[in-house]
Amino acid sequence: MADGDLVTYYKLRASEYDRLYERPDRQDDIRALAALLRAVCAGRHVLELAAGTGYWTPIVAEVAGSVMATDINPETLAIAKTRDYPRGNVEFAIADAYAPRAIPGDFDCILAGYFLSHVPRDLVVRFLRSAVDRLAAGSRVVLIDNLYVDDSNLPISRTDADGNTYQDRRLDSGQIFEVLKNFYDGDELKSLVRPFAAKIEVERLTYYWLLWFEVA
Numbered sequence: 050m051a052d053g054d055l056v057t058y059y060k061l062r063a064s065e066y067d068r069l070y071e072r073p074d075r076q077d078d079i080r081a082l083a084a085l086l087r088a089v090c091a092g093r094h095v096l097e098l099a100a101g102t103g104y105w106t107p108i109v110a111e112v113a114g115s116v117m118a119t120d121i122n123p124e125t126l127a128i129a130k131t132r133d134y135p136r137g138n139v140e141f142a143i144a145d146a147y148a149p150r151a152i153p154g155d156f157d158c159i160l161a162g163y164f165l166s167h168v169p170r171d172l173v174v175r176f177l178r179s180a181v182d183r184l185a186a187g188s189r190v191v192l193i194d195n196l197y198v199d200d201s202n203l204p205i206s207r208t209d210a211d212g213n214t215y216q217d218r219r220l221d222s223g224q225i226f227e228v229l230k231n232f233y234d235g236d237e238l239k240s241l242v243r244p245f246a247a248k249i250e251v252e253r254l255t256y257y258w259l260l261w262f263e264v265a
C-alpha cells in the first residue's frame with residue numbers, strides 16, 4: 050500500500066523537513082493549530098500516524114494521556130525521538146499508516162498531520178475506514194493539512210485522470226521528486242468523513258485546516 054517514492058522522498062528530506070515550521074508567514078497558523086490540537090487531544094490516548102519528525106508530538110503529549118508516534122521512515126522518527134517529552138508518555142514505532150490495526154495499544158484518538166494530502170484519491174476512503182476501524186465509537190480522528198495558497202505553495206505540476214494533483218519537490222541535494230499532493234476544501238472534506246462520523250468540526254486557517262470527527 051505504501052507509496053515507495055513518497056517514502057523515499059520523506060526519508061531523504063528528514064533533515065530538511067522542519068524548515069517548513071520556521072516560515073515566518075505560517076507562525077500564526079502554527080500557533081493556532083497547536084492550540085486546536087491541545088483542545089482536541091486533551092486526555093486522549095493518541096495514535097499518531099505518519100508522525101514524521103514529530104513536530105506535533107510534544108505539543109499533543111503535553112495534554113494527552115499517551116502518544117504512540119509512528120512513521121514508516123526510521124529517519125524521520127529518529128528526529129522525533131530527540132524532542133523533549135517531560136511527561137514520559139510517548140512511545141515510538143515504525144508503522145504503515147495504511148495498516149493501523151497492526152499497531153498494538155489502546156487508543157481513543159488517531160492523529161495524522163499532512164498525510165491525507167498524500168493519499169491517492171482512490172485510497173482515501175480505505176485510509177479513513179482503516180483509522181475508524183482501529184477505534185471505538187466516541188473516539189476521535191484528527192487530520193491536519195494544507196490549503197492551497199497561490200504564491201505560497203509550490204505550483205501544481207500536473208493532474209492525473211483520478212484528479213490527483215502533483216508537485217515537483219526539490220531536495221537540497223538537487224534531486225527532484227514528483228510528489229502526489231491533494232488539496233481539500235472544507236466541504237469536500239466533510240463529505241469524505243461524513244459516513245464515519247457522529248460529529249465533524251473543521252477549522253480553516255490561512256494556510257492549513259484541521260478537521261476532527263467523532264467516530265460514529
Ligand SMILES: C[S@@+](CC[C@H](N)C(=O)[O-])C[C@H]1O[C@@H](n2cnc3c(N)ncnc32)[C@H](O)[C@@H]1O
Pocket residue numbers: 050051052055056059060098099100101102103104105119120121122125144145146147161162163164
Ligand atoms: C508530510 S510528512 C508529515 C509529518 C508530520 N505528520 C507532520 O505533520 O509534520 C509525511 C510523513 O508521512 C510518512 N509516510 C509516508 N508514507 C507513509 C506510510 N505509508 N505510512 C506511514 N508513514 C508514511 C513520511 O515518512 C513522512 O514522515
